[in-house]
Amino acid sequence: MTSTTSIQHLAQHVGETVTLQGWLHHRTSKGKLHFIQFRDGTGFVQCVVSKSNVSEELFDALAGAGQESSLELEGEVKADERAPGGVEVSVQGGQVFQSVSEYPITPKEHGPDFLLSRRHLWMRSKRQWAVLRIRDAVITAIRGFFDERDYLCVDSPMFTPAACEGTSTLFELDYFEGEKAFLTQSGQLYAEASAMAFGKVYCFGPTFRAEKSKTRRHLTEFWMLEPEIAFADLDDVVELAESLIVHVVSEVLRRRQPELEALERDLSKLECIKGGFPRITYDAASKILLEHPDSEFVAGDDFGAPDETILSEMHDQPLMITSYPKNIKAFYMKEDPADSSKVLCMDVIAPEGVGEIIGGSQREENLDLLLAAIAEHELPMEEFEWYLDLRRFGSVPHGGFGLGLERTVGWICGLEHVREAAPYPRMMTRIRP
Numbered sequence: 038m039t040s041t042t043s044i045q046h047l048a049q050h051v052g053e054t055v056t057l058q059g060w061l062h063h064r065t066s067k068g069k070l071h072f073i074q075f076r077d078g079t080g081f082v083q084c085v086v087s088k089s090n091v092s093e094e095l096f097d098a099l100a101g102a103g104q105e106s107s108l109e110l111e112g113e114v115k116a117d118e119r120a121p122g123g124v125e126v127s128v129q130g131g132q133v134f135q136s137v138s139e140y141p142i143t144p145k146e147h148g149p150d151f152l153l154s155r156r157h158l159w160m161r162s163k164r165q166w167a168v169l170r171i172r173d174a175v176i177t178a179i180r181g182f183f184d185e186r187d188y189l190c191v192d193s194p195m196f197t198p199a200a201c202e203g204t205s206t207l208f209e210l211d212y213f214e215g216e217k218a219f220l221t222q223s224g225q226l227y228a229e230a231s232a233m234a235f236g237k238v239y240c241f242g243p244t245f246r247a248e249k250s251k252t253r254r255h256l257t258e259f260w261m262l263e264p265e266i267a268f269a270d271l272d273d274v275v276e277l278a279e280s281l282i283v284h285v286v287s288e289v290l291r292r293r294q295p296e297l298e299a300l301e302r303d304l305s306k307l308e309c310i311k312g313g314f315p316r317i318t319y320d321a322a323s324k325i326l327l328e329h330p331d332s333e334f335v336a337g338d339d340f341g342a343p344d345e346t347i348l349s350e351m352h353d354q355p356l357m358i359t360s361y362p363k364n365i366k367a368f369y370m371k372e373d374p375a376d377s378s379k380v381l382c383m384d385v386i387a388p389e390g391v392g393e394i395i396g397g398s399q400r401e402e403n404l405d406l407l408l409a410a411i412a413e414h415e416l417p418m419e420e421f422e423w424y425l426d427l428r429r430f431g432s433v434p435h436g437g438f439g440l441g442l443e444r445t446v447g448w449i450c451g452l453e454h455v456r457e458a459a460p461y462p463r464m465m466t467r468i469r470p
Contacts, residue, residue, distance in 0.1 A: 039111055044080035047124045050114045054129065057084070060161070061106045061137075063144070064099070071099050075110065075126075080295065081163065083120055084110055086128040098133045104143070105161065107134040122295065149454075156461055157470050167296035168457055171289055172446045176241075178288035179262055179440075182281055183239050188264060191231035193224025193240040199420035206248040220245040223439060224263050226369070226424050229400060232265035232435055233427055239264035249465055253454040254342060254392050256443055258463040265437035271371075271381040271399040274436040275357060278385055278395050279314050281440070282355055286310040289449055302451045306389060309353050316357040319379075322348055339365045340384075345392040355394070356386040368410040370398040371436075383438075391448040397438020404428035 041056040059077030066072070069088035074081060088096045102108070110131035117125045142158050152159045159165055183190070196218045212218035224240040231238040244261045266273060286307050289297070297304060326334035326344050334344050339361070348356055360379045363372060370380035382398035401407045407428055411421055446458040456462040461470065 044075070044077050044082045044122070046079075047082060047114050047126070048122060051116050051124060052114065054111065054113050055126075056109060056111045056131075057082075057126065058109045059107075061099075061102055061104060061108055062163075063104065064102065066100060071096070073099065073108075073110075073128075075108070076161070076163075076166070078166075081121060082124065082126060084112060084126040084128050090127070090129055092130070095131060095133075098136065102133050102136045103138045104140040105158075106137040108132070109134065153456070153462070153467060154469070160460065163299050165457065167293075167299040168446070168450050168452065169460060170296050171293050171300075171450055172442070172458060172460075174289050174293045175285055175442065175446055175449065178285045179241070179281070181288070182284045183264065186237070188237045188239050189231075189235045191228070191235065191238045191240060192242055193221065193227035193231075193263075195221050195243065195245075197221045199417055206246045208245050208247045222246055223261065225265070225437065225439060228263050228265040228437060229435065230424070230427055232267045232437070233431060233433075236267050237264070251465055252342060253456075254444065256455055256459060256462055256464060259444075259455075259459070260442035262440040262442065263437060265435065267435045268433050269399070269436045270434055271359070271383065271436060274397045274399065274438055275316075275359070275383050278383070278397060278438050278440075279312060279355075279357070282314075282385070282395075283310060283312045285445070286449060297450075300450055302449075306353070306451070307449065310355070314355050314357050314385075315352050316359065318360045319358055319362065320360070322358050325351075337362060337365075340393075342392055345386050346390040349386045349388050349390055349392065353388055355388060357383055358386065359383045366398070368414040368416065369400050369407070371401045372406060381436075387444070387448040389448065389451070391444065393441075394444045394448060395438050395440045397436065399434065399436040402428060402432045402434055404432065 039054045039056045041058065042050060057075060057077060059075055061073055062076045062081060063074040064071060071086035073084040073086060075084045086096065086099055108131060110128050112126040112128040114124050115127055116123060141155060160169060198218060207222055208220040210218055221244055223244055224242065228238055228240045239262060241262045242260065243258055245258055264277065290307055323336055326332040326347060327336060329347055332344060332347055360373060361382050363378055363380045366380050366382055370382050373379040373381050380398060384393050385395035386392060387394045401410060404425065407425065411418055443455045443458040447455045452458060456464065
């Protein structure tokens with residue numbers, strides 16, 4: 038009897054005979070030898086099949102097996118410094134579960150529409166395997182970070198009766214009894230309520246934006262992490278965001294080296310993420326853009342993707358921008374006591390032209406000021422009565438931020454388009470598969 042193991046643990050079994058279960062990624066044959074690139078979801082390994090070491094039936098079956106044929110192979114694990122992972126497997130037996138021919142995604146070049154239409158198969162490729170395993174490591178690192186700091190995960194609902202930041206980018210749907218509901222664009226308002234109950238919380242789940250955007254930075258459905266902290270100011274929010282980014286990048290470097298190598302990621306771009314992020318105000322960032330020859334920025338506007346690219350390329354670490362004008366930010370952000378035209382907020386712009394990955398603020402805890410802000414933004418007051426209760430009963434200074442998972446994964450992986458950072462991306466023109 039041999040032990041069934043996974044490719045990621047093969048280095049612990051050198052000199053032993055093991056069983057692997059997975060799929061044929063690529064095969065080349067030379068006379069009495071098959072060289073099989075084998076994958077099982079945890080990694081890739083070369084399996085060498087000599088005609089003299091296996092049955093004729095198995096050798097012939099492997100000769101006819103195409104890409105993505107499902108296999109079980111038994112063999113000895115041998116150390117080989119030249120091989121990925123430092124090992125290869127000398128096959129002694131096994132079976133072909135299903136022999137595949139004409140697999141649609143071949144090693145040749147395919148266009149993005151072709152690949153996205155076959156996303157259920159495309160994710161088997163080495164590049165997509167690497168991206169989605171890094172995504173998993175980012176999620177695990179995020180949860181570990183907050184768990185170590187005694188944050189409680191309290192999930193927010195995906196159906197909401199009102200907008201968090203205005204209704205123009207919400208998906209409206211028919212609820213029960215003729216009532217309208219919306220798919221959430223943020224779990225923040227509910228996370229604020231959770232923070233008043235538990236002190237330090239976070240929610241982490243899918244959010245939705247109905248804006249008709251086709252840029253490389255936008256998805257219609259994306260995952261967002263949203264921590265909220267009671268008894269906190271903007272400095273606390275900024276410090277938490279920086280510590281989180283440093284931790285996540287460090288964990289990915291520690292746990293996902295083979296995946297980063299498969300993506301040919303320049304590790305020096307990640308290894309320099311050590312903290313001490315540069316920080317500038319909105320006014321200082323605006324001055325840079327107004328003086329930049331390639332910028333079309335208009336003073337007083339929010340920063341667009343080209344503006345964020347210019348600012349991010351000036352630094353090798355994430356850039357933190359604070360003190361935005363009040364009139365371009367959400368109603369719940371706290372007015373700056375030193376300048377009523379500004380709010381106590383911050384955005385984190387990732388380097389390498391990625392753009393914003395975090396947006397956060399200190400929240401307005403004053404009931405009268407929040408009432409005025411809701412009225413000024415022409416939001417339905419009755420839908421926010423529950424939210425206003427947070428300011429009526431035990432209001433405290435508090436704050437938090439939202440981190441876009443796919444943009445963060447895209448930055449860490451060095452992806453050109455955020456769609457590769459989602460298992461099944463949803464965009465303006467795509468809802469299948």
